[in-house]
């Protein structure tokens with residue numbers, strides 16, 4: 001559906017590209033999760049999809065047609081729900097939806113129907129007379145969601161749709177977004193919360209420094225090959241032991257903590273025997289499966305949010 005190919009972008013007056021060689025696809029019926037720390041390039045990427053930024057290098061197509069052309073002909077085919085609240089605080093929920101349905105260019109009969117469907121979808125019926133500024137954080141996010149679904153687009157882009165919401169609203173929003181994909185729409189979902197991406201995404205792209213570090217199906221990312229062994233040592237691993245362990249997987253040592261991400265097919269028992277027979281004093285040995293969080297840290301060497 002959406003195909004981003006070798007996209008590059010540099011803001012005028014800056015010395016470094018904000019996006020370099022980004023290639024991704026979003027398919028109907030699927031959720032593409034975009035993960036990246038601050039400054040990774042997520043907003044720059046999303047801004048291209050709201051036509052806020054022009055394509056400098058590479059291409060973006062929708063069903064094979066250049067994005068700019070599709071957007072010009074039918075701007076509501078792609079619905080971008082931004083991080084910020086995108087409604088009028090002084091208007092009620094219903095007034096906001098009526099206003100945005102008119103802006104979508106829907107015919108008046110259709111408008112009434114879509115407003116009602118959007119209220120139902122975001123479960124905002126009982127709040128339709130409430131001024132938007134008086135809604136709780138979770139309800140404000142649901143109003144953003146209701147506005148995004150008004151035009152029934154082919155592609156949704158949600159930029160951090162659960163920031164500042166209570167756990168109940170978060171669960172509701174995640175379920176609602178999964179329902180949109182199940183109805184056959186393509187969805188791009190950006191979040192700093194890896195557990196959310198694990199909960200909703202079919203494919204995941206990990207961005208850092210404007211580049212795609214990893215792009216794969218969630219199941220492949222989390223598959224059996226990503227077994228991890230963690231332990232502590234008193235000193236740096238001797239080079240011979242390091243070399244022997246490297247045959248089992250990727251080694252990362254930070255101070256006393258060592259982490260080995262096993263290659264697919266590497267035998268755990270053989271690795272443990274090797275550690276036992278080595279001169280290294282190993283303690284706190286743990287074995288676990290990689291979570292998206294471990295994978296992210298291993299790839300970027302940093303947390304998703306700057307501390």
Ligand SMILES: Nc1ncnc2c1ncn2[C@@H]1O[C@H](COP(=O)(O)OP(=O)(O)OP(=O)(O)O)[C@@H](O)[C@H]1O
Nearest residue numbers: 011014017018036037038039040041042043044045
């Ligand atoms: N308007 C701008 N002018 C110049 N540089 C910019 C501009 N907007 C973003 N950048 C730079 O582009 C790079 C990517 O930023 P971007 O905002 O796309 O990242 P992000 O992943 O959305 O980060 P965050 O999670 O903090 O929103 C950063 O180095 C940033 O400083």
